[in-house]
Amino acid sequence: METLPHPLSLFVKDLALRAPLSPADRDAIYKLPHTLRILETSAYALREADMPTHCGVLVSGFAFRQKIASDGGRQIMAILLPGDAIDLQNLFLDVSDHSIQMMTRGQLAMLRREDIQEIVRTRPGVRQAIFIKILAEASIFREWLVNLGQRQAPERVAHLLCELGFRFEVLGLAEKYGYELPITQEELGDATGITSVHVNRILKKLDASGFVTRNRRQISFSNWSDMRTIAGFNARYLHMQGK
Amino acid sequence: METLPHPLSLFVKDLALRAPLSPADRDAIYKLPHTLRILETSAYALREADMPTHCGVLVSGFAFRQKIASDGGRQIMAILLPGDAIDLQNLFLDVSDHSIQMMTRGQLAMLRREDIQEIVRTRPGVRQAIFIKILAEASIFREWLVNLGQRQAPERVAHLLCELGFRFEVLGLAEKYGYELPITQEELGDATGITSVHVNRILKKLDASGFVTRNRRQISFSNWSDMRTIAGFNARYLHMQGK
DNA sequence: CGATATGTTGAATAACGTCAAGAACAGTGG
């Protein structure tokens, strides 16, 4: 009989990549009271202008941060993997400035805002890790700005794939440097600022050149070195201390 | 005989827009020991991969956060106005993931990292304001992602002008809704992900349509309502509580 | 005043978007 991992184990693992967490720190996180919510594909975990009372942590499935421009276009600003918290920023900001939508079906652990604030106040190790996590995410936003502003469409897509491959890897969600992500071409386009039609053509070319392989909605790549070169990818911005 | 304002007065004013600061909070900030550095145009206040020991606050002049892509292109990720801190994030992150370059000549107040950490630890009001300031900047990065990913070039430029107009306004740096900023078209392009040639053509059109006026390197606009409409600008992302 | 950076313009080109139609796929209920 297999024991299920704790719902927050990836959250702890991810935090521990940022700052050392003592056994007591980990224990304190595991003991945080929480409820589990199951969310279907496309469901909103949080909406712009909401005033969240809880802090959600993605336990399984994928989600993204998004915002709708005035012309109706959607910009995806971040891709959230299991273990990622969706609204740490709302520990300090009352009203959300963007939405979180599920990319797949998944589970969300809901923690009470005050409980996290308490643990941040009393545990320096947890505080350090959470603040670094928040700041590392801001660093990812900056790198995405470079992606959208300075790179051509094929390099943009390749860079996004590199980032996801790397993040999968450090979490232990991918064996070797490959990974598989159930993302639509529309979503890929909304994350990179190009149309889904153009994403399709780019993927076709990357596939034909042997850089990526596609199987249904799963995209993966195995030649890390080539992809890194195409994308101009340097993982420093992820702030994972040499991982 | 006029008394000069305290070098950190705009820093305090900006923080107070985020969270209430008591007279004692303000006093504690004013009493932080600091040295003043004068930086020439194009000088670096901080370089990528540096490990800063101090935290700089812009006292006068303008600067920007930037990163160089592997193809040599520069992406400007934020424009810093007087009162902005340049590396609050390095209170927690050891190594800088981007550079800060001066846009004009200006002064930088250098505060000791430990002094800020101390004041953040002991003064809840200051802590709240600084954290909100950090998170509001992350929100600006997200809005810039929308700008680069979803808006056409003219709207992008207009949106940037709106943001700067608004930020000038709340700091009291602009009378009415106009403002003047000594920014080159090259820099405007690097901030919006378009070439300087195209920026030139866009400004020409915005000028001809009466939306902006240009005088040497100064760009300004007066019809706030029109600009807001063109840009699809909504100030909520700046987190200035209804200001 | 001369040197260098920035701004301006046109013509040619490349990158990307739009529109439209059909094919493959994923989820649904029978």
Next chain:
DNA sequence: CCACTGTTCTTGACGTTATTCAACATATCG
């Protein structure tokens, strides 16, 4: 298991936006 339905993918033809290159004009700065 199948037929049905809406979604996603794929492809071509064409239009638009933005880039590149190059030349010259105007500022800015020492």
